Amino acid sequence: MATVAQSIPPVKGTRDFFPEDFAILRWLTETWRNTSRRHGFVEFDGPTLEHLELYTRKSGDEIVEQLFHLTDRGGRDLALRPEMTPTLARMVAARLGSLPRPLKWFCIPRMFRGERPQRGRLREFVQWNIDILGTDSPTADAECILVAVDALRALGLTRDDFAVHVSDRRLVAAILAALGVTSEAIPAAFDLLDKAERLPGDELARRWGESLGTRVDFARVWDALAMPDPAALRGELSKSADAAAVDPVLARFTAVLGAIQDFGITEFCKFDLRVVRGLAYYTGVVFEAYDRPREFRAILGGGRYDDLLAMFGGKPLPAVGFGMGDAVLLELLASRQLTRAVGLEPPEVFVIEAPAETGVAGQGGTVRRILATLRRAGIAAEAGYEVQAVAKQMKRAAERGVGHVIFVGDETHSRGVVAVKNMKSGEQRDVAVDALLADPAGVIGGAGGV
RNA sequence: GUGAGCGUAGCUCAGUUGGCAGAGCACCGGGUUGUGGUCCCGGGAGUCGCGGGUUCAAAUCCCGUCGCUCACCCCA
Numbered sequence: 001m002a003t004v005a006q007s008i009p010p011v012k013g014t015r016d017f018f019p020e021d022f023a024i025l026r027w028l029t030e031t032w033r034n035t036s037r038r039h040g041f042v043e044f045d046g047p048t049l050e051h052l053e054l055y056t057r058k059s060g061d062e063i064v065e066q067l068f069h070l071t072d073r074g075g076r077d078l079a080l081r082p083e084m085t086p087t088l089a090r091m092v093a094a095r096l097g098s099l100p101r102p103l104k105w106f107c108i109p110r111m112f113r114g115e116r117p118q119r120g121r122l123r124e125f126v127q128w129n130i131d132i133l134g135t136d137s138p139t140a141d142a143e144c145i146l147v148a149v150d151a152l153r154a155l156g157l158t159r160d161d162f163a164v165h166v167s168d169r170r171l172v173a174a175i176l177a178a179l180g181v182t183s184e185a186i187p188a189a190f191d192l193l194d195k196a197e198r199l200p201g202d203e204l205a206r207r208w209g210e211s212l213g214t215r216v217d218f219a220r221v222w223d224a225l226a227m228p229d230p231a232a233l234r235g236e237l238s239k240s241a242d243a244a245a246v247d248p249v250l251a252r253f254t255a256v257l258g259a260i261q262d263f264g265i266t267e268f269c270k271f272d273l274r275v276v277r278g279l280a281y282y283t284g285v286v287f288e289a290y291d292r293p294r295e296f297r298a299i300l301g302g303g304r305y306d307d308l309l310a311m312f313g314g315k316p317l318p319a320v321g322f323g324m325g326d327a328v329l330l331e332l333l334a335s336r337q338l339t340r341a342v343g344l345e346p347p348e349v350f351v352i353e354a355p356a357e358t359g360v361a362g363q364g365g366t367v368r369r370i371l372a373t374l375r376r377a378g379i380a381a382e383a384g385y386e387v388q389a390v391a392k393q394m395k396r397a398a399e400r401g402v403g404h405v406i407f408v409g410d411e412t413h414s415r416g417v418v419a420v421k422n423m424k425s426g427e428q429r430d431v432a433v434d435a436l437l438a439d440p441a442g443v444i445g446g447a448g449g450v
Numbered sequence: 451g452u453g454a455g456c457g458u459a460g461c462u463c464a465g466u467u468g469g470c471a472g473a474g475c476a477c478c479g480g481g482u483u484g485u486g487g488u489c490c491c492g493g494g495a496g497u498c499g500c501g502g503g504u505u506c507a508a509a510u511c512c513c514g515u516c517g518c519u520c521a522c523c524c525c526a
Contacts, residue, residue, distance in 0.1 A: 009517085059526075065451095066524060083526040111526090116451090118520060127526095194525090203522095278525055301526090323526075354484050390484045398486040409484065421485075428485085 013116075013123025023341035025126065028155070028326060028333075029108050030342060032128040035151040036106040039143070041130060044105050046087035048112075052077035054086045058281075058311060068114045068123075080112035084129045084323070085305075086312060092133060093313025101134030120297040120328040130302075131321030133309070138252055141285045141304060141320050142259030148289060148300055148322055149268045155329075156338035162299060164289045165272035166260070169282055169303075170249045171233060172273050175224050178240035180216045187280060188212060189221075194278040196222065225273040230254060249284075256285055277301055281308045285320070291332050299332060300324035347380040349444060350397035354390050354409030362387070363408045366433060370406060370418070377440040398423065404444055406436075420444070 010016050017025060036043065052069050067082040081087060084107060092103065107129050117123055130147050132140045145164055152162055172193070173186050181189055188211040196204060208218040224236055230253060237243040260269055277286045286303030290296070302322020309317035333339045353367045367383055374381035382402070384393060390407070397405050407419040412433060420436075420443060421428040436443050 012518085055526085062524090063526085066526090085526070113525085115524065116522095118522090121525080198522090281526090297525095352485085357484095391486080394485045395487070401487090405485080407485075419485090423486080426486090 011123070015122070015124070019344060020341065023344045024330070024339050025326065027340045027342045028330065029126065029128075031154050032106075032108055032151055032324075035147060035154055036128075036130065039104075039147045039150070041104040041106040041147075043107060044088075044091065045107050045109060046081070046084070046091060048081055048110065049078050050081050050087065052079045054090070055079060055082065058086060058308075066113060066115055068112050081109065082111055082113050084109055084111070084127070085131075085308065085321075088129075088131060089309050089312035092309065092317065093315070096313055096315055096317070102140070103131070103133040105133070106130050120331060122327050126326040128324045129321065130323075131319060133317055133319045136304075136306065136318040138255035139259045141256045142263055144302060144320055144322055145260060145269065145287060146263045146265055148302075148324065149265045151324070152289070152299070155333060156340075157333070157336070159267050160292060161332070161336060162268070162289050162291050163270045164268055164287050164300075165270050165275045166256070166285065166287045167271075167273050167275040168249065168253045168256075168285050169276055170284055171230070171246070171253060172225065172276055174240070174243075174246045174249070175233070175236055175273070176216075176221065178237050178243075179221055179224060181212060181221075185212050190276045190280075191278065192218075193221075193225075193274065193276045196274070222274070227273065229271055230257070253285065277303055281305045283307055287322070295335075296332055297328045299328055345380075346401040346403075347382040348403045349374055349379055349381040349406060350393075350400065350402040350404070351381060351383040351406045351408060352390060352393040352397065353383070353387050354407060355387050356413070357410055360410050360413050363412050366412055366418075367408050370408070370433070370436060373437050374440045374444070379440055379444055 015021070033043065052064065055063050055067060063082075068080040070078050070080075072078055088105065088107075092099065108126060109129070110124060111127050112124050113121075114123065115121070128151075130144055132144060145166065149164060169190070172190070176186055176189050177183065192199075192204065192208055192211065199207070205218055227233065227236060230250060233246070233250060234243070237246060257266075257271070260266055275286055275288050276282075277288070282303040283306045284304035286301075288301045289299040291299065300322050302320070304318070304320040306318040307316065309315070309319055330339065351367050351370055353363055356362050364387075371381050371383055382400075384396070394405065403423060405421045405423060407421070411417050411419070411430070415430075416433050417430040418433055418436060419428055420431050431443050
């Protein structure tokens, strides 16, 4: 019987959004959208389908295994977009000369990844992207963090729920260098630091030794990165020959922290050099937000990527931004019972047609005229398709939570009136059909407010 | 691609020395023919994931298979 549902379920890692589910997703995306606008960002979008090469050029061929790729009839290799940055880079590069800078753009695309789903990771998901392009100001770095914090607060999360861990790759690199990691080995070190908390200790030590040799002890590095504030860097770097080279980086990072302070979100942030991000293209400040108990994966991640745009557009363009996916965030919000729904609001008015006495004409036509007039006037109105017992229809109206019920029945036939009932107060009065049709907003408003 | 756990009604699940498949929620109907969410009564619904084996008898035991979940790989 229900064989389709059984034999053709949703594709693994994708989700059916029933109205009550979609209402939660809408709440989330509209909060993202409103937050973006408050902070001066404009929305853009690009195609869901892109040339495969757009992704392989930056990341190499191995990424093909991790995305959905297909071939069109002309033999072109295409991919469902697994990330937004290449599309953004192309669009910006196309109009680089004419766009006023800086650019503050956001988007809320659906994205796809061809991997096995697991907790907080799906094959189709929604990700909010915030990017500021064309400025290397430390204020822009801090502003991205401000936007992220503001959105999470708008969703109901507090300083007890999450923290943004702020770091800078160049500072981490300086510490690694001071501890003896060669510059060639730094990318591999970043990669392992990014995985450090997910890998078992022995596996981590094995890979560390494999990539970096045994001369530099991982535990030593890990401890050094736990320093509580940037000032401690000087002590850590005192032995290093080129400690002075770090000063400009440190000064800029301090400026970012100062801007965070000015924005009033210091209590939501945490200095944490153990955050480096897995991607190779970050060039400076990087940050990730986590729930405080660290029960879930990272809620968001981002940072400065000053060299990436040049790879696509030819001309360099400094940039900073972050991405925040819906999967982990919705799990966190659900665990705090903070999820809300928008778009499921009940209609303001429910029109009930009472069964007519024998010999009296039905009032279906009047019901339909009232419905259409109310809706034209901007008042959401509903009615059943069949005439049922009034008690039954009242039950439906009450369950849906409508504000007003309009009764259409024999009095409508005999006296030209309907009864308008305010469901909250219980107050009910007769209103001429003509008056209702002439001024629906006045009647409904007058019956007890919208 | 690797490893572990789990598959019984739409949902959450119960169902052990193998013996006729159940509960709650949800849904639908009714509670004396024109006004409320509670409450009462009733109803539909499942090839117990699928296939094979053992047995007089399998949701239950054995083998296989598919699916889901979680972890790993990867993390944009």
